[in-house]
Amino acid sequence: MKKFQAQPGFQVQAFRLALDPNAFQEAALRSHCGAERAAYNWAVGWVTASWWQRKAEESYGVPADALTGWRPWSLPSLRKAFNEAKHTDPRFAGWWEENSKEAYSTGLANAAAAFDNYAKSKQGKRRGKRMGAPRFKSKRKARLACRFTTGTIRVDGDGRHVTLPRLGTIRTHEPTADLHARIQAGTARVLSATVRHERGRWLVSFQAEVKQHIRRVTRPGVAVGIDLGVKTLAVMADSTGENRTVANPGHYDAARKQLRRASRTVSRRQGPDRRTGRKPSKRWGKANDIRNRVHHRVANLREDALHKLTTAVAAEYGTIVVEELNVAGMLRNRRLARRIADAGFGEIRRQLAYKTRQRHATRLVAADRWYPSSKTCSGCGAVKAKLPLHVRTYECDACNLVIDRDDNAALNLAALAAACTTGTGVAGDQDTAPAASKPRGADRRTRATTRSRNATGGRAGGATLPHQRQQETRDRTQAEALTLW
Known part of the structure; x- marks a missing residue:
């Protein structure tokens, strides 16, 4: 076309x-x-x-x-x-x-x-x-x-x-x-x-x-980080320290009981059979239409909720930071595939992309897929080597910070763009931050915690202090992870 x-x-x-x-x-x-x-x-x-x-x-x-x-x-x-x-x-x-x-x-x-x-x-x-x-x-x-x-x-x-x-x-x-x-x-x-x-x-x-x-946003000088999840659809933390949580509506889970009944009714009717050439009965067609209406209602509710969320976010902040998620790979997890598909992670990013570009001319920053937003401490910048998914509270080994896992990730995403945020919410200020390259074949392994590195291989004498090394590690990680969309 x-x-x-x-x-x-x-x-x-x-x-x-x-x-x-x-x-x-x-x-x-x-x-x-x-x-x-x-x-x-x-x-x-x-x-x-x-x-x-x-x-x-x-x-x-x-x-x-x-x-x-x-x-x-x-x-x-x-x-x-x-x-x-x-x-x-x-x-x-x-x-x-x-x-x-x-x-x-x-x-x-x-x-x-x-x-x-x-x-x-x-x-x-x-x-x-x-x-x-x-x-x-x-x-x-x-x-x-x-x-x-x-x-x-x-x-x-x-x-x-x-x-x-x-x-x-x-x-x-x-x-x-x-x-x-x-x-x-x-x-x-x-x-x-x-x-x-x-x-x-x-x-x-x-x-x-x-x-x-172009519509001017409410807070043009504020950057917000959005951490998407299943239990909680979005956790937002801006550069001013304000946190906000958006619950996951779970439209499909709410309609599963109704879908089970409708599907049971369809299975009891005489449906089509391509092997024998049997055509569906009229009662099967009516029951199938009822089941399809439930699916259509769920899809419409999901679309309406996502549009309201992305429109509100795009109209408020001058810089929005999201994660570059591998949604196709996440759907291979048979335990979470249904909830991930119902949340619509890819649709949220797609809507934010065109709403920030066409309606408000603001900046949308996509953190690299390998950026450890959940493993990085939002207080001191220390990075954990491992953080299983079932651990929902982040406990820092360096500064003893205890914070919710999603809140910590949202704060790290907001800090990722706060240092380079100069936009005012108008068309002339977009794409002002330099985009860091993503070299192929780079080592994607998460860096160990600073405290453990000091215990194993720290230098004495003129070596840099621990908090300085943490800040250098944090700046280097942000520079590698920051990409503009």
């Missing part, structure tokens, strides 16, 4: 609205999303057909210069080939004209992006987990989504309807007055619209170019 670059003084922002289509419009929405999936599957089959053909020819001993040529997967090439094939291909004959061209263009663009990601991943040019070759989308599992970039894309003036290409005017569940007022004032321009079926509802997301409006 084409990425829009905002003009100077503008930024790209999404406005998501819930739709209220009638039966005819919902059928048209499903048809467009099905056309996107059909175009995607056609592109995957068209490109990979040349791969299998070359492999078969190689098995017969055909020389390399005589093999079938590779079919390109760039978006212009796929569009050209699809426009030639849609008139003769039996998979599209008789119905492809019922949908907007944007539906097929969305599927082709997604296929081109999938092949690009696969090629870059295979060549080592793409970060993250290794990606496999694109596969066909299942009609039963594929997400329903379609994007419109051309045609009539309009937010109607009555504040309750939107107009999309070929779909016409559709009523919305919520008012559109905010976006319409910005468009009329000339401070917003709609670039594209994406419809999708998510959590039992049809949603439309307008990607608009909006004039920047």
Whole structure:
């Protein structure tokens, strides 16, 4: 898909609205999303057909210069080939004209992006987990989504309807007055619209170019450290010494009893069986809808709670320090995976990233994944060699400080950026602190406590004092751990 670059003084922002289509419009929405999936599957089959053909020819001993040529997967090439094939291909004959061209263009663009990601991943040019070759989308599992970039894309003036290409005017569940007022004032321009079926509802997301409006934070000169956890969602400590605790709502745990009952009802109905081709009964469908509504409600409550938390934090502090957590690795812990997934650690950081950058132009500091925030004493800077997860109280061996483990970690995170905090909460002061490099292959082992080092290998005479060595260790650890996002 084409990425829009905002003009100077503008930024790209999404406005998501819930739709209220009638039966005819919902059928048209499903048809467009099905056309996107059909175009995607056609592109995957068209490109990979040349791969299998070359492999078969190689098995017969055909020389390399005589093999079938590779079919390109760039978006212009796929569009050209699809426009030639849609008139003769039996998979599209008789119905492809019922949908907007944007539906097929969305599927082709997604296929081109999938092949690009696969090629870059295979060549080592793409970060993250290794990606496999694109596969066909299942009609039963594929997400329903379609994007419109051309045609009539309009937010109607009555504040309750939107107009999309070929779909016409559709009523919305919520008012559109905010976006319409910005468009009329000339401070917003709609670039594209994406419809999708998510959590039992049809949603439309307008990607608009909006004039920047930086909001000044409440305390621009204060840095806050946020330590995320399972029992307590967030422990926040700022540079002024003020602590705050946010309890974990635990929406999924609260709904587990209701989910057990709903799932038990579903299991007693006649469900689908792909092995025998048995179709689900109507009672199974009704029971499954009830169970899905419970899941949707939990997801909506979680999203609402996280948005309220991140919005309040981003609007108050000039500098926010969070940890770079390995959430994917943490989910492998079978004892804590459910609670970690329910807390939404990755979503908290994602929301803080765009809210601090776009709304307030403040600083978000990400502590290195190996920074020992929990093992470091917030009073003297001594670092413990080991601190098991079940130990919830930090006891310093050097200064005899006794403090809650999460409070200690939050204070260390706040101190990580307090020394270099000069922002005032306006756009011109962001990214003022230098970013320390993270060299690969560095020793990630936690340093031993200063007291134990003095007992084993301390120098006499002109050696530095213990508190000086502790301060040097603390400064060195902070310099290695501090990275700006």
